[in-house]
Structures are given as structure tokens and as C-alpha cells.
Amino acid sequence: LRIEAAEIMIVRLPLKFRFETSFGVQTARTVPLLVLHGDGVQGVSEGTMEVAPMYREETLAGALDLVRNIFLPRILGKTFANPEELNDALGAFRGNKMARAMVEMAAWDLWARMLNVPLGTLLGGRKTQVEVGVSLGIQADEAATVDAVRRHVEQGYRRIKLKIKPGWDEAPVRATREAFPDIRLTVDANSAYTLADSVRLRALDQYKMTYIEQPLAWDDLIDHATLQTRLQTPLCLDESIASAADARKALAIGAGGVINLKVARVGGLAEARRVHDVAQAFGAPVWCGGMLEGGVGRAHNIHLSTLPNFTLPGDTSSASRYWETDIINEPLEAVDGLMPVPEGPGIGVTLNRDFIESVAELTEEHRP
Ligand code: OSB
Ligand code: MG
Numbered sequence: 001l002r003i004e005a006a007e008i009m010i011v012r013l014p015l016k017f018r019f020e021t022s023f024g025v026q027t028a029r030t031v032p033l034l035v036l037h038g039d040g041v042q043g044v045s046e047g048t049m050e051v052a053p054m055y056r057e058e059t060l061a062g063a064l065d066l067v068r069n070i071f072l073p074r075i076l077g078k079t080f081a082n083p084e085e086l087n088d089a090l091g092a093f094r095g096n097k098m099a100r101a102m103v104e105m106a107a108w109d110l111w112a113r114m115l116n117v118p119l120g121t122l123l124g125g126r127k128t129q130v131e132v133g134v135s136l137g138i139q140a141d142e143a144a145t146v147d148a149v150r151r152h153v154e155q156g157y158r159r160i161k162l163k164i165k166p167g168w169d170e171a172p173v174r175a176t177r178e179a180f181p182d183i184r185l186t187v188d189a190n191s192a193y194t195l196a197d198s199v200r201l202r203a204l205d206q207y208k209m210t211y212i213e214q215p216l217a218w219d220d221l222i223d224h225a226t227l228q229t230r231l232q233t234p235l236c237l238d239e240s241i242a243s244a245a246d247a248r249k250a251l252a253i254g255a256g257g258v259i260n261l262k263v264a265r266v267g268g269l270a271e272a273r274r275v276h277d278v279a280q281a282f283g284a285p286v287w288c289g290g291m292l293e294g295g296v297g298r299a300h301n302i303h304l305s306t307l308p309n310f311t312l313p314g315d316t317s318s319a320s321r322y323w324e325t326d327i328i329n330e331p332l333e334a335v336d337g338l339m340p341v342p343e344g345p346g347i348g349v350t351l352n353r354d355f356i357e358s359v360a361e362l363t364e365e366h367r368p
Contacts, residue, residue, distance in 0.1 A: 001079065001082060002038040002039050002078075002079045003036055005038075010363075011360050014027065017321075020137040021163045021165075023191075026292065031046055031327065032047035032064060033045070036110050045101070045103070049264070055190070056242075056265065063098055064099075075089055077367075086107045097264065097265060101268040104269060118344065119348070120305075125305075133184070134321070136163065149179070160184070162188070164192075169201075173209070186211050191214055194217075198230045201227065212233050212236065213236040214240065221237075221250050234257035236257075242265060263304060276309050285311040287313060295327050296351070299342055316332075317339075318332065318339075320333060325352075328349040
């Protein structure tokens with residue numbers, strides 16, 4: 001695994017829908033891409049950090065500064081046995097998981113392409129398609145919620161997740177459950193509640209949801225464990241899990257029963273696989289979360305989801321839901337709630353360089 005050169009590109013993609021969560025409204029994504037070159041192939045990754053630190057604490061500007069000035073100088077011109085050894089070269093640095101994941105994920109794609117195998121296979125996955133659901137933003141009212149749910153149920157999505165916030169929780173869930181008594185339904189609060197809201201949250205128990213995602217603080221495990229003793233519905237942790245050690249502690253203290261696994265949040269594919277394994281040992285299902293990724297991040301997510309303990313539908317829904325034009329050449333479209341795993345080496349998709357160049361806000365090359 002020889003790293004000869006790197007490219008960083010930033011593109012801004014308008015979202016086809018307004019995506020409202022408890023922490024804000026998104027109408028576009030600023031997508032950073034990293035390409036690593038070596039031995040005649042290239043590996044690519046997509047950063048998921050946002051311009052402002054609303055989801056977790058990392059920012060796009062901070063992450064790019066680190067990648068450019070601290071991480072790339074440690075790997076450019078060097079040779080590594082595999083992506084894990086490359087990741088070890090960044091081992092001294094604390095935190096900044098999303099920035100590190102950008103480098104590590106590109107190295108995995110590069111390595112899989114060098115070995116001429118699909119990334120999922122290299123990670124130990126077996127599936128040729130993965131189950132997917134959708135994450136629906138906060139809508140104007142109950143009728144709009146039921147409408148949005150209906151459209152996506154009709155498309156075959158295997159789980160509907162509604163974003164909630166204090167004051168907008170039981171109403172959309174009740175309306176959805178009344179209209180669709182049998183769908184797999186979940187909610188995601190993105191850390192908008194505290195333990196003082198336990199009674200409000202307990203009101204959600206009656207709607208037979210598969211889980212309630214990240215009700216409490218983004219850096220909390222202890223209060224989630226307390227809340228779990230007050231609720232029947234399993235809690236699913238997203239923001240709070242930044243490593244396999246976090247997953248072990250969370251499951252050991254009963255902070256939840258399900259993990260939303262996002263590669264970048266835990267610092268890369270190797271750590272994501274360790275989180276997957278820890279959860280499996282505890283008998284806790286995982287599913288692959290999303291950060292409104294373009295095709296590169298989406299393809300990485302789909303490959304990761306081929307591992308066996310991804311037993312609940314993920315958020316890697318069809319690319320055409322999000323974008324008029326994607327950053328890759330291949331379509332990533334679910335059929336009847338099943339997303340085919342892109343075939344071919346690495347992540348199995350290729351950059352649409354003409355489109356990227358036409359909308360790029362920045363492109364730079366780095367050499368040793
Ligand atoms: O909490 O899962 C989340 C998007 C941005 C930040 C956080 C989250 C989300 C989503 C969207 O839920 C999932 C997707 O469609 O990519
Ligand atoms: Mg979430």
C-alpha cells in the first residue's frame with residue numbers, strides 16, 4: 001500500500017429536500033473528497049463532517065486543516081502493509097475521528113482495488129444486497145408526515161425513521177402509527193432531550209417502535225442507561241458511540257440495545273468493524289447510519305453493511321432521493337428496500353470527474 005499522491009476536492013450539492021432535525025435545517029451538503037493514489041490505482045473517501053459542529057464536535061475547516069497539514073505528511077511517499085498499519089501512523093493523535101476516517105477509508109478503497117476485491121468482501125461481508133430504510137426530517141404537520149411516510153413505504157423502504165424534537169414527538173408518531181399499523185418505525189432525537197423528559201419519552205412506548213435513537217446528550221452514556229430502565233422501547237445510540245470501547249461500555253451498562261454505526265464517527269472502517277463485533281458479542285444489532293452522503297460515502301456504507309450483524313435496515317437509501325446529479329457515475333438505487341452492493345473492486349463506484357470539476361469549490365494536489 002504505497003501512497004504516492006493525494007487530492008482534496010470540495011463540492012457543494014443542493015439537497016432535493018429540506019432536512020430538518022432537532023439541531024437545524026439542511027438544504028445542501030458541502031462534500032469533501034479525498035483521493036489517494038498509489039501503484040496505478042486510486043482510492044477515494046468522502047468526509048461527513050459539517051461546516052458547523054451541530055451533530056458532533058468536528059468541523060469541515062478543522063478536519064481539512066488536519067488532513068492537509070498533519071495527516072497527509074505522515075503517509076505521503078510511504079508504504080504500509082495494509083490500511084490498519086496506515087491508520088497506526090495516525091495513532092498518536094487524539095479524537096478527530098471524522099478527519100482520520102477520511103484518510104483511512106480512502107486507504108481501504110485503494111487497498112481493495114490493489115487486491116482486486118470488493119471492499120465488503122475484504123471486510124468479511126457476504127451479502128450482495130442490503131436492507132435499507134429512510135430517515136425523514138421534521139415535517140410541517142401530521143398530514144405532511146403521514147404523506148412523506150406513505151411515499152417512502154410505497155417505494156419499499158423497510159424502516160421509517162422520523163426525526164423528533166421536544167414538542168414534536170408523540171404527534172407525528174401517533175399519526176404515522178395510526179396510518180401504518182405494521183411498518184417498522186423508529187424516531188431519532190439527535191440529543192434534544194434530558195432525563196427530565198422521561199415521562200414524555202415514556203409516552204412513546206405505546207407505538208411499538210423498534211428503537212428510539214439518541215434521545216440524550218451527544219457525549220452521554222450514563223443518563224441513557226438510566227433512561228433505558230424507564231422505557232420498554234430499546235434505545236439506539238448514534239452520537240454517543242465514537243469507538244469500540246464506547247460500544248462495550250454502553251452495552252455493558254445497558255445504555256441501549258442497538259447501535260447506529262457510522263464509519264466516520266468511529267474513525268474508520270477497521271474501528272467500525274470492531275464496533276460491529278463488540279455489538280455482536282453482546283447480542284445487540286447494528287445498522288448503518290447516514291450523514292446525507294454523496295455516492296462515495298454511500299458506497300462505503302453499503303459495503304460495510306454486508307457484515308453479518310447489520311441485521312436492521314440502514315439509512316443508505318437511494319442516491320436519487322438526495323441529489324439531482326451525484327458525484328459518482330453509477331446509480332445507487334434501492335429496489336423494494338434492497339440496495340445492491342456495487343460490484344467490482346474497492347467500493348465499486350467511480351468519481352464523476354466532469355461533474356465534480358464543474359461544481360468544485362476547491363481542488364488541490366498533495367505530493368510527498
Ligand atoms: O442522526 O442519523 C442522524 C443526517 C445528518 C446528521 C445526523 C443524522 C442524519 C440522518 C440522515 O439521519 C440519514 C441519511 O439519510 O443519510
Ligand atoms: Mg441519528
